[in-house]
Amino acid sequence: MPETTTGSAAAAERFEPRIVAFFCNWCTYLAADLAGTTRLKYAPNIRVVRVMCSGRIDPQFVLDAFAKGADGVLIGGCHPGDCHYESGNYKTLRRFQLLRRTLRALGIEDDRFRLEWLSASEAEPLKTVVNDMVEKVRALGPLHLEVPAEAFAAEGEEVAAR
Amino acid sequence: MTAKPKIAFYWCASCGGCEEAVVDLAEQVLDVVAAVDIVFWPCAMDFKRHDVEAMADGSIAATFVNGAVRTTEQEEMAHLLRRKSRVLVAFGACSQLGGIPGLANLSDTASVLATAYRTSPSTVNPDGVLPQRHTVDGGHALGLPGLYETVRTLDQVTDVDYYLPGCAPTPKLIAAAVQALLTGALPAKGSVLAPDIALCDECARKASKPDALALAAFKRPSEVVLNEEECLLAQGVLCMGPATRGGCEAACVQGNMPCTGCSGPTSRVRDQGAKALSGFASLVASNDAAEIERITGAIADPVGTLYRYALPASLLRRRRVAVS
Ligand code: SF4
Ligand code: SF4
Ligand code: FES
Numbered sequence: 001m002p003e004t005t006t007g008s009a010a011a012a013e014r015f016e017p018r019i020v021a022f023f024c025n026w027c028t029y030l031a032a033d034l035a036g037t038t039r040l041k042y043a044p045n046i047r048v049v050r051v052m053c054s055g056r057i058d059p060q061f062v063l064d065a066f067a068k069g070a071d072g073v074l075i076g077g078c079h080p081g082d083c084h085y086e087s088g089n090y091k092t093l094r095r096f097q098l099l100r101r102t103l104r105a106l107g108i109e110d111d112r113f114r115l116e117w118l119s120a121s122e123a124e125p126l127k128t129v130v131n132d133m134v135e136k137v138r139a140l141g142p143l144h145l146e147v148p149a150e151a152f153a154a155e156g157e158e159v160a161a162r
Numbered sequence: 163m164t165a166k167p168k169i170a171f172y173w174c175a176s177c178g179g180c181e182e183a184v185v186d187l188a189e190q191v192l193d194v195v196a197a198v199d200i201v202f203w204p205c206a207m208d209f210k211r212h213d214v215e216a217m218a219d220g221s222i223a224a225t226f227v228n229g230a231v232r233t234t235e236q237e238e239m240a241h242l243l244r245r246k247s248r249v250l251v252a253f254g255a256c257s258q259l260g261g262i263p264g265l266a267n268l269s270d271t272a273s274v275l276a277t278a279y280r281t282s283p284s285t286v287n288p289d290g291v292l293p294q295r296h297t298v299d300g301g302h303a304l305g306l307p308g309l310y311e312t313v314r315t316l317d318q319v320t321d322v323d324y325y326l327p328g329c330a331p332t333p334k335l336i337a338a339a340v341q342a343l344l345t346g347a348l349p350a351k352g353s354v355l356a357p358d359i360a361l362c363d364e365c366a367r368k369a370s371k372p373d374a375l376a377l378a379a380f381k382r383p384s385e386v387v388l389n390e391e392e393c394l395l396a397q398g399v400l401c402m403g404p405a406t407r408g409g410c411e412a413a414c415v416q417g418n419m420p421c422t423g424c425s426g427p428t429s430r431v432r433d434q435g436a437k438a439l440s441g442f443a444s445l446v447a448s449n450d451a452a453e454i455e456r457i458t459g460a461i462a463d464p465v466g467t468l469y470r471y472a473l474p475a476s477l478l479r480r481r482r483v484a485v486s
Contacts, residue, residue, distance in 0.1 A: 059436040063477040080449065094443040094454050102439060102464040105268070107482030145482060 017071040017137040021046040021130075022061065024054045026084040028076030030120035035127060042127040043134040046074065054078070055088025059099050062113065066103075066145060072112040072137040074130070079117040089117070111136040112143065167223035167344065170202035170214070171253075172243055174236040175263040175313065176229030180254040181205040183330035184226075190337050197344055198223075202243075211239070217246050224249040224343050226326070230256040230263045230474060231314045235307035244320040249343065251355075252316040255329040255424045258354075259434075260474025262329070264313045267473050267480030268465060271309050311483070313474050325354040329424035329471060332410050356409030358429050361421055365403055365412040367393045376447035380460040383419060394420045395445075400467060405431065405438035424471050433477045435468035442468075 023029040029050045035042065051057055054077025062073050075092065083089040096115045103113055116129050173181060185191060201222060202209045225247040231237055244250050255261040266274055279285060279292050297304045316322050326339050339355045342348050349355070362368050371393035381398040388394065394401040394415060402423035403412065414421050427434040446457050461467055469476055 059440050060431075060433045060477065063433055063436050067477045090449045091444045093449070093451060094446045094458070095440055097451070097454050098439055098443045098458045098461065098464060099436075101458070102435070102468065105463075105465045105481070106478055107484075143482070145478065 015138055015142060017045050017134055017142075018069060019046045019072040019074055019130075019133060019137060020065040020070040021048045021074040021076060022051050022054070022057045023048055023076040024056075024078060024084075024088075025050055025052045027078035027082065027120050028054075028116070028118040028126065031076070031118045031122045031126045034120065035123035038123060040123050040127050042130045045134045046130055053083060053085050053088035054092040055083070055085065057092060057095075059095055062099060066108065066112075066143065069143075069145075071140075071143045072114070072133060074133055075115045076118050076126070076129075077115070079119055082119065108143070109140055111140060166197065166199040168201045168221060169198040170200070170222050170225040170243065170247065171205070172202065172225065172227045172239055173205060174227060174229030174240070174257065174316075175232040175261075176254070176256050177262070178205070180228035180256075180330045183254070183328075183333065183336060187333045187336060190333065194337075194340050211242070214242060214246060219245050220248050222247040224251060226251045226253040227316055228253040228257050228330075230260050231310075231316060231319045232263065232266070233307040233309055237310075237319055240316060240320045249323045249348075250316075250321065251339070252322045252325045254326065254331055255426065255471040257316045258325045258327055258475070259426050259472040260313055260315050261424075261471050264315075264471070264474040265466065265469075266313050269481070270483065271311050275309070312480050315475050318474070323351050324348070325426075327354055327356050327407055327425040328410055332413065334411075335409055354407065354426070354429070356407055356425065359408050360428060361403040361406045361408045361410070361412055361425065364408045365393075365415050367391060367412075367415060370396060372396055375445050377445045377457070378447045379457060380442070382460075388418050390418050400442060400461065402438055404441050405434055422470050423468075426472055426475070434472045435465070435476055438468045439464070 023032055029048070032048055054075055057075060065073050075096065077089040077092055078084065080089060092115065100110060100113050104110060114133055118126050118129065171181070171184065187194065200207065201217070202214050225243045227240065227243060227250065229236070231240060252258045256263055260267070275292050279287055280290050293306050295306055295308055324339070326335060328335060335356055342355070357364070362371060370391065375396060377398050379398055380400055383399055386397065386399065388397060388399065395403070399420045401415070401420035403415065403421045405427060406421055406423045407425040407428050409425055412421065423434060423438065427437060431437045442461070443458060446454055448454050448457060465473065473480065
């Protein structure tokens with residue numbers, strides 16, 4: 001897609017990544033809550049979706065977020081051993097690793113998809129994680145997942161020239 | 163005497179296996195032929211596009227289209243046949259989900275053409291000529307259909323009434339679909355004409371599939387001697403059965419090979435690969451990141467394994483195209 005921008009540096013500055021965050025009810029969501037009540041300031045780029053357990057996050061949710069315009073997806077769950085449902089976060093870890101490799105094969109960089117264990121008291125680490133991820137995704141730029149079905153590419157000379 | 167219903171078959175980006183499947187109806191194909199009037203079937207009968215264009219809109223009772231949509235010609239034919247037909251059936255995995263040709267969505271048109279016409283070992287093309295949309299030869303203007311950058315399913319191009327799953331659909335499913343069409347006993351529009359339950363349900367090995375399964379390694383069928391009775395997943399082989407719709411009676415498992423997912427997902431799953439990924443990953447018998455990486459690393463080609471037939475129909479549809 002041709003972007004009509006004047007000065008790419010200025011455009012990069014203006015790019016505000018949209019990050020969808022799936023946080024588990026018992027740990028990371030509470031950390032986000034604590035960050036709010038203690039007025040910790042972090043980048044406003046994340047939209048938090050509360051799930052009961054990180055193990056509830058179907059890989060389809062992640063793909064759907066990317067497909068609908070997210071530039072990054074963050075998953076937050078309880079530390080290993082602390083999952084309210086005992087093993088949900090281990091399943092999350094296993095799915096995360098295979099999904100990240102699948103996304104890589106589909107052209108989505110590792111920095112756009114992140115898993116972090118954050119307990120209810122870890123508002124400060126949450127702030128660091130969010131700020132860091134926003135910066136990394138900002139550096140990568142918008143995801144732009146358009147499907148160029150209409151990009152008609154077989155105009156003889158044009159293809160031959162590549 | 164009432165006229166026989168008119169039926170048409172067409173192929174887009176496909177291998178010919180779906181045409182073969184129709185012929186595989188064996189004696190039943192004669193019943194079908196006796197009951198209907200086949201008005202268009204490029205693979206088997208000499209009718210041309212202008213014959214279809216001359217038909218009245220909606221005059222064909224049902225058209226079965228197999229193959230994914232990649233070229234401008236396939237797209238035009240999809241629209242034309244849609245207009246002429248009262249019922250349009252996406253026949254087979256490629257038409258329903260994108261199928262094997264849909265794996266081209268991991269690549270782009272320029273590299274596909276370069277491989278096919280220049281770099282593949284069997285190619286002899288010293289001048290590096292690529293297909294041209296327009297050429298003039300001996301004073302005659304010649305044209306070829308254009309290739310789209312992305313392979314699409316039939317329903318991403320036009321409105322589809324029913325889907326017949328499988329690579330290729332089994333004679334049993336085809337016969338049942340034709341029967342339903344002829345008697346008007348059709349389910350709701352948009353239905354897949356096969357049971358809406360996972361393949362495991364009709365697999366003879368279901369009883370040996372443990373409720374709780376933990377795998378320390380994923381193996382390829384070539385790396386193990388497979389027991390012919392035990393659930394393949396329980397033997398560490400990636401069987402797509404749990405993430406795939408039934409209807410084929412587990413044909414591949416009957417041949418002691420794992421299901422690779424050709425019948426697509428059930429109606430409760432939007433993205434077959436993601437669902438299979440979720441299931442396979444959760445079976446990994448480790449809580450340690452490095453160990454998990456090692457075990458899941460045995461799935462060398464995750465997209466080709468999880469989305470073998472369903473990449474164009476998936477949530478992301480293709481490998482991301484770099485934008486400049
Ligand atoms: S996983 Fe495969 S082998 Fe096992 S029951 Fe399901 S379809 Fe049959
Ligand atoms: S077992 Fe799986 S891959 Fe084989 S025909 Fe059935 S659905 Fe297709
Ligand atoms: S409840 Fe927090 S990860 Fe399971």
